[in-house]
Amino acid sequence: xxxxxxxxxxxxxxxxxxxxxxxxxxxxxxxxxxxxxxxxxxxxxxxxxxxxxxxxxxxxxxxxxxxxxxxxxxxxxxxxxxxxxxxxxxxxxxxxxxxxxxxxxxxxxxxxxxxxxxxxxxxxxxxxxxxxxxxxxxxxxxxxxxxxxxxxxxxxxxxxxxxxxxxxxxxxxxxxxxxxxxxxxxxxxxxxxxxxxxxxxxxxxxxxxxxxxxxxxxxxxxxxxxxxxxxxxxxxxxxxxxxxxxxxxxxxxxxxxxxxxxxxxxxxxxxxxxxxxxxxxxxxxxxxxxxxxxxxxxxxxxxxxxxxxxxxxxxxxxxxxxxxxxxxxxxxxxxxxxxxxxxxxxxxxx
Ligand SMILES: Nc1ncnc2c1ncn2[C@@H]1O[C@H](COP(=O)(O)OP(=O)(O)OP(=O)(O)O)[C@@H](O)[C@H]1O
Ligand code: SF4
Ligand SMILES: [Mg+2]
Numbered sequence: 001x002x003x004x005x006x007x008x009x010x011x012x013x014x015x016x017x018x019x020x021x022x023x024x025x026x027x028x029x030x031x032x033x034x035x036x037x038x039x040x041x042x043x044x045x046x047x048x049x050x051x052x053x054x055x056x057x058x059x060x061x062x063x064x065x066x067x068x069x070x071x072x073x074x075x076x077x078x079x080x081x082x083x084x085x086x087x088x089x090x091x092x093x094x095x096x097x098x099x100x101x102x103x104x105x106x107x108x109x110x111x112x113x114x115x116x117x118x119x120x121x122x123x124x125x126x127x128x129x130x131x132x133x134x135x136x137x138x139x140x141x142x143x144x145x146x147x148x149x150x151x152x153x154x155x156x157x158x159x160x161x162x163x164x165x166x167x168x169x170x171x172x173x174x175x176x177x178x179x180x181x182x183x184x185x186x187x188x189x190x191x192x193x194x195x196x197x198x199x200x201x202x203x204x205x206x207x208x209x210x211x212x213x214x215x216x217x218x219x220x221x222x223x224x225x226x227x228x229x230x231x232x233x234x235x236x237x238x239x240x241x242x243x244x245x246x247x248x249x250x251x252x253x254x255x256x257x258x259x260x261x262x263x264x265x266x267x268x269x270x271x272x273x274x275x276x277x278x279x280x281x282x283x284x285x286x287x288x289x290x291x292x293x294x295x296x297x298x299x300x301x302x303x304x305x306x307x308x309x310x311x312x313x314x315x316x317x318x319x320x321x322x323x324x325x326x327x328x329x330x331x332x333x334x335x336x337x338x339x340x341x342x343x344x345x346x347x348x349x350x
Contacts, residue, residue, distance in 0.1 A: 018056040021192055021225055022078070022111075027051045027087035029070070029077045033302070043302050047073040049249035050087070052328075055193060058223040060216075062240030062257070064233060064272065066298055070249040071229045075195045078227075079111050080104055092192070109139045112186035116198035118178035122170035128181050129166030132156065135189040155184045159214060176207035180214070187218060193225040201231060212239055233276050237261055245269045248301055248309040251328060255336025265336055265343035268310045308341070316342045 029048040035041040048070045055061050063071050076082040078089055080096065089096045096107045112135075115121040122131055132152045136143060143151075153163050159180040170178055179199060186194050196215065200208040216239050219226055230236050236243060237257060244254040245268065253266040264270050271294035296313040299305055308326050311317040320341050328337040 018058050020054045021057050021092055022055040022227075023088075023090040024054070024078070025052045025088045025090075027074070027077060027089065028085045029073050029082050030085045031083075035302070045301050046249050046304070047082075047301065048077060051246075051249075051251050052087075053244055053251065053254060055225050055227060057192070057225055058219075059241040060219060060226040060228050060239050062236035062243040063227060063229045063246065064231070064236055064243065065246035065252075066272075067231075068298065068301065069246040071246060072197055074246070075113070075197050075227065075229060078195065079108055079113065109135075109189060110191050111193045111195065112189070112191040114179070114182050114186050114194060114196045114199045116201050118175055118182045118202070119170055119173075121182055122178060122185075124170055127167050127169060128156070128161070128173075131170070131181060132166075132184045132188055135185060139189055151188060152184075155188050158218075159184045159187075160210075174207075175203050176211060179203065179207075179211050183211075183214065183218070187222075187224075190222070191224070193227065195227045195229070197229045198231070199228075200235060208235065215239065233261075233272060245272065248299065248304050250309055251339060252310065253336050253338045253340075254328070255330075259334060259336045263335075263344075265331075265338040265345070266310075266340050267314050267316050267342075267344070269338075270344060271313075308339070316340075318342060 027048055028046065028050055031045045031047055032042045033045050035043040051070075051074060053061070063074070065071055073082050077084050084097050087097070091103075091107045091110065094103045094106070096103050126134075129149070129152055132155060133148050136148050136151065140148075152166065156162060156165060161177065161180055161184070165173075165177075170181065173181065182199075199215070200211050203211060212235060215226065215228075218224060219239075226239070228236060228239055240257050242254065242256055243260045245252045245260070245266065247268050253260065253264060253269045260269060261273065264273060275294050294313065299309075299312055305312050305322070307323050308314070308317070308321040311321040314321070318341065324341070326339045326341050328339045330337045331343075
């Protein structure tokens with residue numbers, strides 16, 4: 001686990017009354033894949049299955065879940081880079097899935113992405129200055145060359161780089177520096193939302209904290225919204241106001257960071273939290289004895305379990321769980337929305 005010592009962001013920011021920028025409803029993404037090794041035998045893989053959530057202005061929504069649960073596919077679908085089979089994506093009041101090319105262009109200018117592998121996401125033929133300037137040259141061509149240069153240099157300095165770096169190429173930089181370039185490029189056009197897909201997973205732990213802190217500072221300064229995808233629940237807690245947990249393409253739980261980390265109701269969320277290593281061995285032992293361990297393989301998304309997708313690994317599963325898919329429900333204002341027939345209560349012992 002990363003060593004993050006900052007207070008959780010939800011302790012000092014309230015975004016609950018902020019305007020909704022992104023509204024996603026019943027979004028599904030399917031892929032046609034070869035079955036049994038035969039290219040002519042096709043099966044449908046439901047990578048994202050009826051997902052709904054909002055992102056408000058100035059908030060960070062953390063997105064967690066095991067590998068293959070559909071995080072990147074969901075992120076890509078939001079900006080039209082994955083094939084949407086059903087549902088809607090509404091950005092600042094305009095529908096983008098069935099919208100016009102102009103609405104999609106607005107979305108792509110206003111919603112930027114930061115990727116896991118910073119070096120691979122930067123064009124090796126271009127200088128850092130050119131890379132950071134590119135969104136302005138595409139979307140703000142009315143700005144003169146001098147103004148673009150000025151904005152690029154200001155942005156490079158803001159992310160911890162300097163004017164000398166502008167003439168160099170990405171391969172001359174460390175992973176952390178490349179990610180700073182990726183952040184500068186994403187932010188130069190003043191977007192409303194930045195989707196960060198595992199932005200620190202490929203970096204050393206010491207560098208991870210620096211990049212997360214930078215993103216957090218920029219988010220506050222600019223009232224920016226972030227969708228922050230990560231495996232590491234400690235990192236997500238540090239930066240997020242709310243957290244969404246996915247499993248096999250579905251949302252299992254969503255709620256304020258405090259509610260999720262302090263009293264998760266869904267057995268899957270509890271299992272993920274129990275799996276986070278604790279630095280204190282005594283505490284770790286206590287927790288392990290009470291923990292629900294996340295055992296068993298993740299089922300194939302080509303053949304997901306009936307009813308609740310998590311039921312093959314869930315110690316609370318009942319007959320109902322095998323026949324009926326649980327909807328996302330909230331028991332009270334303070335609690336999270338959980339898709340479970342037998343959710344945990346507020347107390348950690350339940
Ligand atoms: N282009 C594609 N064609 C076919 N299947 C795909 C495609 N992209 C993703 N998938 C499948 O969709 C499911 C979700 O993949 P996705 O990459 O979104 O997961 P993820 O949660 O981002 O995983 P990770 O944590 O490993 O990045 C997986 O079963 C994956 O194999
Ligand atoms: S619905 Fe049933 S199987 Fe699914 S998480 Fe809840 S208790 Fe477990
Ligand atoms: Mg991914």
